[in-house]
Amino acid sequence: MTAPDDTLLLIEDLTVSYGAVEAVRGIDLTVRRGEIVTLLGANGAGKSSTLNAIVGLAPRKARRMEFSGSDLQGVPPETVVRRGLTLVPEGRRVFSSLTVDENLMLGGAKHATRGDPAAVKADMLERFPILAERLHQNAGSLSGGEQQMLAIARALMSSPDLLLLDEPSLGLAPQVVDQIFDLIGSLRERGLTILLVEQNVAQSLEIADRGYVLANGRIELQGSAEELRASPEIQDAYLGA
Ligand SMILES: Nc1ncnc2c1ncn2[C@@H]1O[C@H](COP(=O)(O)OP(=O)(O)O)[C@@H](O)[C@H]1O
Ligand SMILES: [Mg+2]
Known part of the structure; x- marks a missing residue:
């Protein structure tokens, strides 16, 4: 199979195993430049394992795993970030006892090869005025929504081409969820x-x-957002129709 030119992420036959637990069982997934692709599924379906495996944070095996045409297999997480692929992990994980500013600089400083951290930070503060207001507060004093903004802003400090977001709306109030979307x-x-x-x-x-729907580590369903919205499986299981 040859990838069309606009394929940014290409995954074939990805398996993630934790000892005897096979969390992801041979999935294929592609993301094209400019797309938003969503990976859906219940708790324990293997969503986080998939994202973590892509960036090198979970044990993985694949026939092909390429980002921007270059092989991701065996590439350590910090190198993956430098190539332009950044994960915002589940549960936000900002450094609570560090300030907003320090959190942002940690996202940029380590990966300074992709642009000037000061310039990227200035852009980030313009884009996230709430973080500019709270720049010298400890991240732990922010609300859940603000912490999620910070986690995303920190990831953007590495100027990624592809951003992986793991349940950014989890545990947030409805109007905050709207802001995140x-x-x-x-x-x-x-x-x-x-x-x-x-x-x-x-x-x-x-x-x-x-979108793709994962169930028990396998892709159960995939299609355009429109197709998925209309599918009886999605309607029954997730949209309460
Ligand atoms: N570090 C780990 N060690 C062992 N099992 C794990 C680990 N992380 C996840 N799992 C298991 O892998 C499966 C998929 O988990 P996960 O990828 O977190 O699913 P999701 O993000 O869709 O909720 C679950 O059965 C989970 O218990
Ligand atoms: Mg998860």
Whole structure:
């Protein structure tokens, strides 16, 4: 199989095993430049394992795993970031006892090869005024939504081409969830490509171009967002029709 030119992420036959536990069982997945692709599925389906495996944070085996045409297999996480692929992990994981500023600089400083950290930070503070206001506060004092903004802003400090988001709306109040989805849409408008893991199926399919549904480590369903929204499986299992 040859990848079309606009394929940014190409995965064939990816397996993730933790000892005897096979969390992901031979999945194929592609993300094209400029797309928002959503990876849906219940708790324990293997969504985080997939994202973690892509960036080198989970044990993985694949027939092909390529980003921007270069092989990702055996590439350590910090190199993956330098190549332009950054993960915002599940549960936000900002450094609570560090300030907003310090958190941002940690995202940029380590990966300074992709642009000037000060310039990227200035851009980030313009884009996230709430973080500019709270720049010298400890990250732990921010609300859940603000911490998620910070986690995303920190990831953007490495100027990625592809952003992997692991359940960014988890545990947030509905209007904050709306803000996060608005933000994701605006990031795409600025040219970012996004692979979005969510349990919030309705909102994800509103914003995504395509999607995959994972169940027990396998791709159960895939298609355009429109096709998925209309599918009886999705309607029954996730949209409460
Ligand atoms: N570090 C780990 N060690 C052992 N099992 C794990 C580990 N991480 C995840 N799993 C298992 O792998 C499966 C998929 O988990 P995960 O990828 O976190 O699913 P999801 O993100 O879709 O909720 C689950 O059965 C989970 O218990
Ligand atoms: Mg998960």
